[in-house]
Amino acid sequence: MNLLLLEEADFIATDRAVLRDRRLTHMQEVHRCEVGDSMRVGRIGGLMGSAEVLRLDAGEAELRVTLDQPPPAKLPLTLVLALPRPKMLRRVFQTVAAMGVPRVVLVNSYRVEKSFWQTPFLEPEAIREQLILGLEQARDSVLPEVVIEKRFKPFVEDRLPAITDGTLGLVGHPGNYPPCPRALSEPVTLAIGPEGGWIPYEIDLLGKSGLQPVQLGERILRVETAVTALLARLF
Amino acid sequence: MNLLLLEEADFIATDRAVLRDRRLTHMQEVHRCEVGDSMRVGRIGGLMGSAEVLRLDAGEAELRVTLDQPPPAKLPLTLVLALPRPKMLRRVFQTVAAMGVPRVVLVNSYRVEKSFWQTPFLEPEAIREQLILGLEQARDSVLPEVVIEKRFKPFVEDRLPAITDGTLGLVGHPGNYPPCPRALSEPVTLAIGPEGGWIPYEIDLLGKSGLQPVQLGERILRVETAVTALLARLF
Structure with missing residues (x-):
């Protein structure tokens, strides 16, 4: 996973998302994330950018999300x-x-x-x-x-x-x-x-x-x- | 399997091979071979060509093998x-x-x-x-x-x-x-x-x-x- 993809349902505010599923497990077990870490993220169907881990426990992660980059071009x-x-x-x-x-x-x-x-x-x-x-x-x-x-x-x-x-x-x-x-x-x-x-x-x-x-x-x-x-x- | 590969040990004469393993199963179950059918074959490390099924039963297949074509070129x-x-x-x-x-x-x-x-x-x-x-x-x-x-x-x-x-x-x-x-x-x-x-x-x-x-x-x-x-x- 080189990009964490966020679904509409993950957002609790325009710049805040909460994760609870395999992406949380991946953040913890593969990336060994800690509070304050930054990750590459994208919004499905939307822009890409970065997220800062605001809160992280066994059950969920809260992210502050900044989306400011276009996704790569598709092939014609x-x-x-x-x-x-x-x-x-x-x-x-x-x-x-x-x-x-x-x-x-x-x-x-x-x-x-x-x-x-x-x-x-x-x-x-x-x-x-x-x-x-x-x-x-x-x-x-x-x-x-x-x-x-x-x-x-x-x-x-x-x-x-x-x-x-x-x-x-x-x-x-x-x-x-x-x-x-x-x-x-x-x-x-x-x-x-x-x-x-x-x-x-x-x-x-x-x-x-x-x-x-x-x-x-x-x-x-x-x-x-x-x-x-x-x-x-x-x- | 688009080519049946023959090992040295499969040959019982210069133009005869006997198969007993997964290749036999593949001939029977995927290609539904019958006696008289012809198949593409290759000798590992050698030429490619065709084989005629001379004998086929649950335990083994005997093939008449004609090897007369070079394998495709490798990349440099x-x-x-x-x-x-x-x-x-x-x-x-x-x-x-x-x-x-x-x-x-x-x-x-x-x-x-x-x-x-x-x-x-x-x-x-x-x-x-x-x-x-x-x-x-x-x-x-x-x-x-x-x-x-x-x-x-x-x-x-x-x-x-x-x-x-x-x-x-x-x-x-x-x-x-x-x-x-x-x-x-x-x-x-x-x-x-x-x-x-x-x-x-x-x-x-x-x-x-x-x-x-x-x-x-x-x-x-x-x-x-x-x-x-x-x-x-x-x-």
Whole structure:
């Protein structure tokens, strides 16, 4: 945790917050905070800054909060991601939040196992928990938007063109395609497939909605690694 | 598992191998192999190719193996990595193997907890197991070399200069440094710090051995994510 994120409900006055949960435990056990110490904090959806520990006991901490810095810029990106397997999904949420992705669309794909859609890790509170871990890691205070699209074709035909419009549309896909471009400053819509990749029908349909395949070399990467590698290369 | 890796001990003739362990289970339960099916295989430390299933029962599989393709190229890189926490270490081994890193040096650092050096995940067999998972994922047959250096100063002063010689020496480090370069083709020696980063003394000493700090932006990434992001950007 490189940034302590404060929720609306933590504030007892405009510059005062009280913590009682895992963040209190973390302050005590990892940071070994004492009264008078200062920490980096952010308000979820708002500014970042610092907090001074005014009071600290086993049950709660009271902080004086100064919020005066903007969070880091997000990437100019919409990430369209075939739903990963549940264990991977949690880490992917952390990774996209840490890397500064502002919007993730989770879509179905032929090679996504149907059971993946039943995972409790897709509950809004579970998603938020993982996103917050990523923001705390990277020092950002703004939650990415996560959209769930359980049907591939209606999403790609009806809603994807409006997302892709005015952006560079790319699909990360192994094969004989142009290499993934580097160091872009324009907005991008990037689709990343499931383990085993998109099927040709899906590549065709994504292409008709403005997303062209690009490749990262012959190595097949796990979804989480592919997300990081593609983003690090694109921006 | 995108590539089935064969050990020396699996071969019963130059073109025949018998499997009995988790790879057999994987063939049956994930790939649902049948006699006559063909699979991608590689010989550890050797060529890659395909195998035909000649015989398959609950206890073992016999394969006819044709090895005629070189493994993918490795990156021109030595990665010097402050020892990550054990849970992260396992994933980092998979990631570096998958990304094509040929040599990893695990070093101590002021911010590496002493207890991390006690982890069973540093046993040679445990390291090999994770590296193989990464090779199976990425389709590569050549294990990276892993060197363990428990003392920072003697390694950096006495052995690092010979590694760095003739390479571009870089340290991934947040701060007011030049951005990490992109799309290199020259050999690189890259050092990545622990959670919390290198301390100034370590940055100085690495600099004297030829490694200059570069940064990836203001977001603080987990070690595994930083490794992937730096490699994707450098090469």
